[in-house]
Amino acid sequence: MAINEPSQQLNTSAGTYRKKEKRKKFLVILGFMAPALIIYGLYVVYAIGMTFYYSMFDWSGIDANFDFIGIQNYITLFQDLTFWQSLKNNTLLIAASLFTQIPLGLIMALLLFSPVKGMRLFRTVYFMPFLMSTVAIGILFIYIYDANFGLVNQLLGAVGLDSLQRGWLGNEDTAIWAVIVTICWQFAPFYMILFRAAIVGIPEELYEAADIDGATGWKRFSNITFPLLKPIIVTSAILSIIGALKYFDLIYIMTGGGPNNATDLMATYMYDQTFTNFNMGYGSTVSSMMFIIAFIVTVIIITLDNKRKADY
Amino acid sequence: MLKKIKQTPLYIVAILILLFTGLPFFIMLNTSFKDQGEFSSAPWALPENFSFENYTALFETNFFHFFWNSLVVSVISVVLVIIFGAMASYPISRMKFKLNRPLLLLFMVGMMIPIHTTLIPIFLLTQNLGLYNTIWGLIGPYVAFALPISVVIYTQFMSELPKELEESAKIDGCGHFQLFWKILFPLLIPATSTVAIYNFIHIWNEFIFALVLTNSDEAATLPIGLREFYGEFSVNIPGLMAALSLASIPLLLVYFVAQEKIIKGLAAGSVKG
Incomplete structure (x- = not known):
């Protein structure tokens, strides 16, 4: 792979080469960060968003009633x-x-x-x-x-x-x-x-x-x-x-x-x-x-x- | 002589604090060696017949099942935090791209987030994933909430390693993954032991997720199990104290084996950017 790279560089223009490098770098970063980002995103970021969303509903959690009431809960609070x-x-x-x-x-x-x-x-x-x-x-x-x-x-x-x-x-x-x-x-x-x-x-x-x-x-x-x-x-x-x-x-x-x-x-x-x-x-x-x-x-x-x- | 007298107040304060911190612990151990009769006649006296019966009696309860659950959850969570945390810190600390700082900040914010703000969605998510009432359902939230401090510790540690590491690795034809696992990761051992100890202490004692995400003896961890004992044992206080003592042993054991590491680990836990 490493040996092939120079010849590839000759065949393609410098611009696409840099683009390729950039994409490769992005994939490397993603590969390293994906597990942490997925778990953190799901259990922390997504969960916080959902809490704010639920906070605007009249909802017991055990029956089917799930009614949007806007900021009513905050007024009650x-x-x-x-x-x-x-x-x-x-x-x-x-x-x-x-x-x-x-x-x-x-x-x-x-x-x-x-x-x-x-x-x-x-x-x-x-x-x-x-x-x-x-x-x-x-x-x-x-x-x-x-x-x-x-x-x-x-x-x-x-x-x-x-x-x-x-x-x-x-x-x-x-x-x-x-x-x-x-x-x-x-x-x-x-x-x-x-x-x-x-x-x-x-x-x-x-x-x-x-x-x-x-x-x-x-x-x-x-x-x-x-x-x-x-x-x-x-x-x-x-x-x-x-x-x-x-x-x-x-x-x-x-x-x-x-x-x-x-x-x-x-x-x-x-x-x-x-x-x-x-x-x-x-x-x-x-x-x-x-x-x-x-x-x-x-x-x-x-x-x-x-x-x-x-x-x- | 004069020096000795001058030091007397120092000793008084030191011993008062010693009593304050140590007495509850002593009472717990002391009570655990008594039988019930002795406890009700003289609850705070020393035991007359030193007996391990309360401890052996724990074998007839679920105690060791809870203990095992806690151990499995803690060890798996800590291992995952080490792998994912170290991996995530690699691009943040050693590659240049636009989002280094924002990504680090995203994790750092996690240290101030109240767990309760995520509780209801995680409760529902765990049910939807089919992991409700299993010990496996606890691992996700434990890893997620251990990541912020771990990423901060790893990022700080990794950014202090010499830049030449990458260069020499590139000459040898190493890719990023090889470079990370073969060269960097072994160098991270000091940070890894900090991350491991800090998170083990917290996960071993974790209470609120275990309370909400499990609902049976089958899946209960030690903190939940102890609370159950408290309900069942309320007439057998020495038995309960034996369970409480035994539950505290793993952390004490870790402490005696790795005192300095723990102290360093906890101190490192305070590194806020």
Whole structure:
């Protein structure tokens, strides 16, 4: 094949040769990308399009009624108090992620570099929550929060705070906080890993220079470590905001959105509407709104981040 | 001496966090070694007679069937993601054409997409393909949602490899496919292990697709199976804790074998363009 090519080139004009090359290149690109594009196109791109399409129908998903109603579902959504309640819970989860998971992750990472003895043990145990099966975590914490024999109530009893004992997940006021603590428990180690990797990447010379200047402890942190960790902190913030907007697992496993919708997130509300109440049209509207919100938030963050980078 | 005293607060914080992260895990293991009587009389005490009975009892349940399903789905999905992800990244990172950037962006957008926005169409699609309620129906969505991060990791890694590779391959008369499989792919091993570990952790724990796309013990993966145990075992908490402990073992095992790789893999998961 390779030997034949020059003679072919002589026989045909340069133009058709280039065209041929171009077509060959296109086929090569297509060959490499086709499997990924087909799967991604079908399960992500096509699926998102269909969700927006379904969101404009009155449709249960189990009977034959499939009526176009335009933006009626969206009007209903804006007047739907449960949806607003779930959006509020998503916001709460964002705040908890930003102000609990990330600082906790940072503290854990810094501890790994401190002169504490038994570092391997600390590192392993700190990281374990992230390696546990999510469903296992959910079930385990249901028992930890149990009204009768749960660990939380036992500990409260042991220190004489019996008055605070309650069924943490069955109470409308405490349920969301109980689950949020569990979510932070699971994800703080993830941020610890990100920060640890970033701290390892800080050149040792900077600290040596700081030693010469006599900077210790807090000064070392605020003048060297923290400024150099800013990019990874921004990345963590992006990950945690987006993650909190689409969160589902532990809420569904631990409370199912209850009691009385007090812990519903957009994702659990969507699941209930779709697969419990058989309201697939409206469920599609909720999930379309999730997409729109996640999209807007991402664009805002990226714009802000680019501005920050430009300021440097 | 002074130094020791100065370090005391450090130790207090470190140990408090140790208790916070480790205690639930310890309780789970601790309870799994007790019998029911012991658990109801002293739920949080150490076991008096250390027993593996709760674990051996799992052989009489569907536990290992669920476990096997999870393993099959996770391994096949991860292998497909590696092949398709690496292939797709090759033109994006090493060939020049008009759509390099838009195609990479198309995959990157996938990282922010809420899975729920695809759930209903995928549910219907899986039914139409005849894959509903089988473990095979899970592989498509798992691969699709693992592709974005994998393509980003591979693209970044591949664009850092020297350009001379192609040139020397062309002199040897290698086509693109030979070049990719024989020369490039073996060089991608660091990226491949990152992609494999990152996606294995997520797919092993995946819950929502498994919940919606399967509907029987036959096809259930471990997360779904565990939830079922929770319903059935609600009177036998030590038995349940044994199942929960065992379900967490594969990831712990992977961690102890490849600690540094996992940590690097997870950190690489944060590379957003």
